[in-house]
Amino acid sequence: MSIEVRNITHIYNKGLPQESVALKDVSFTVEDGEFLGIIGHTGSGKSTLLQHLDGLLKPDEGQILIGDVDITAPKVSLLAVRRQIGLVFQYPEYQLFDETVAADVAFGPRNLGLGQEEIDERVRESLSMVGLDYEKIKDKSPFDFSGGQKRRIAMAGVLAMRPRVLILDEPTAGLDPRAHRDVLNMIRAYHKSQADSIIILVSHNMNDIAEYADRVLVMDKGQVRMHGTPKEVFARSAELREIGLDIPDLADLAEKLLARGLHVPKDAFTIPEMAQAIAMQLRGGKTDPAAEGGEDA
């Protein structure tokens, strides 16, 4: 199932003095199985775009095709579409509501009309997917947990729907470094466990986008400014900075090392990759005699 966004425009307060164009002629495609990162400064149109993908907002112009369903068509049933799309809002823990963890996570699957056995299995599975122990926590109140754990429970509620498209808006905001990594790894694990599922991750963290996304969509002033692989997008550092964004720390380091003549790749987006690349360059012996060996010079 792919997503095709065709020339959508969205205007808030149309016809009123405070009219503002939130999206302007936005087009892009997300392929089956793709992990798409969306970046853009505050007010660039990211959140408005996400709300269109879930059918929460309708565009003033343009179409959105999810699979073969045009979700922007008049009188289209969004129910079938929403069953396939899971949206994790910012601070999803504020949306926990039920008396027990198990009941809260079961809410979505129950609304899908699944049988009790299937619901139980999904609740177990999604809680374990977010790293929580079903037996230990199922009967506890979801409010009885720390912020990071609450967020996992809220995410489990969305995963239990087994969405084909999982959309996450800043899922790591305010988490400590370990929880931050755990959440991203959970998203990746979900992506791998569901064949051909699509992940759409909105984040201000360029390091995460570079490391996790297959492709990156850059929004600016309601328009698509760039769309490509992390390597392609983050090579345009000057343009990104101009629109209030940045490049990943490692890409920034690579630029500075390249400027000093050390030939490291600009798209080594994890520390082990970059360490390998630097070590190899140094062993090449061209720049610095510090490294021992030099056998592969």
Added chain:
Amino acid sequence: MDDIVRMEHVTFTYPATDVKESFNALNDLTLSIEKGSFVAVIGQNGSGKSTMAKLVNALLLPGEGTVWVNGYDTRDEAHLWDVRQSAGMVFQNPDNQIVSSIVEDDVAFGPENLGVEPAEIRRRVDEALEAVGMTAFRKNAPHLLSGGQKQRIAIAGAIAMRPQCIVFDEPTAMLDPKGRKEVMRIIRQLHAEGITCILITHFMEEAAQADRIVILNDGRIYMDGTPREIFTDRDSLMALGLDVPMAVDLSYQLHDLGVDLPAGIVEEEELIEALCPSK
């Protein structure tokens, strides 16, 4: 040594509620913050950082032990406003701390509540907006500003109180890269002007800009030292699930790959200099 904040044997317990058992957010914490310093406080979610911040502003009072701010015991109600005026606060979500529909009214809110003379308020508001680079927006509506701009307004509101100390509780968590840089630049500038800055953050690159880092764990001090002392002890940080700045991590991994680097690299520039010395 002159301390702006002194906490002695402070324990703080959140009481049990219908859905939550009582728990100690701070356990016998003793900590002093020197006047004019820039201290970063890091730690996992639930380690007691935000509770500590609220104790400095007398939003919370210690269950056991004592908190002094600028010499005032925070439990002394007669000096509550002296405490709050000494230590301002800036929170994570800018939307939750804007009270007015015009930027300059919002900045004036604090001094007005202190009963400051109108002419003096005018002066303070102008200075505060100047300090955060938002003078041009003084007549704007705050809710139409970007996250970074709103956070600068919140900081201006704190500055207008003329505090000796400002506690920033994850002020950049919701900001885009540009907004984060703006806010960090202002914090460094306030510190340079002599205001004590206490910065709670999950971003290690931000913590590395402070003079001193305090790591909390389970409501106690786990480590306390300069960024260099803290970040070169990578194993202790990793054990707590915290990160180290990119340059530190990369240096360790390079070392494991047999690249000989000087010890104690924390900043990106130091790593670059070690790898490709400028002649």
